[in-house]
Amino acid sequence: QVQLVESGGGLVQAGGSLRLSCAASGRTFSSVGMGWFRQAPGKEREFVAVIWKNGLPYYADSVKGRFTISRDNAKNTVYLQMNSLKPADTAVYYCAADGAGWGGTRLSEYDYWGQGTQVTVSS
DSSP states (O other), X not given: OOEEEEEOOEEEETTOOEEEEEEEESSOOTTSOEEEEEEOTXXXXXXXXXXXXXXOEEEOTTTTTXXXXXXXXXXXXXXXXEOSOOGGGOEEEEEEEXXXXXXXXXXGGXXXXXXXXXXXXXX
16 A cells, blocks of 8 residues: 655744655655645645656745755655745645656646645744
């Protein structure tokens, strides 16, 4: 059974940093795209970052220059380093994995999802 488990969320002041982790089990995801999405209260889930099948990253404009996505294939884990956090970054953050492809910026491109981890940024 495939599972994605996020961790690392919490409460941080504006300008602070957090690192989210997404540990995968049940199969290896080293050769597929993996992404991070977020959902704020009352809003739709939105794309944050993806690490493509070839290992290159791509970011939403709202987080470019502040967030960094990376992966450790040996640990079957993807990370999201978040710096210079803003109150607007407050949301539940979800990890997602494409079962066989490159990943992308749309929810429909992903086959597996984690349960989410809460990130709250206070002003």
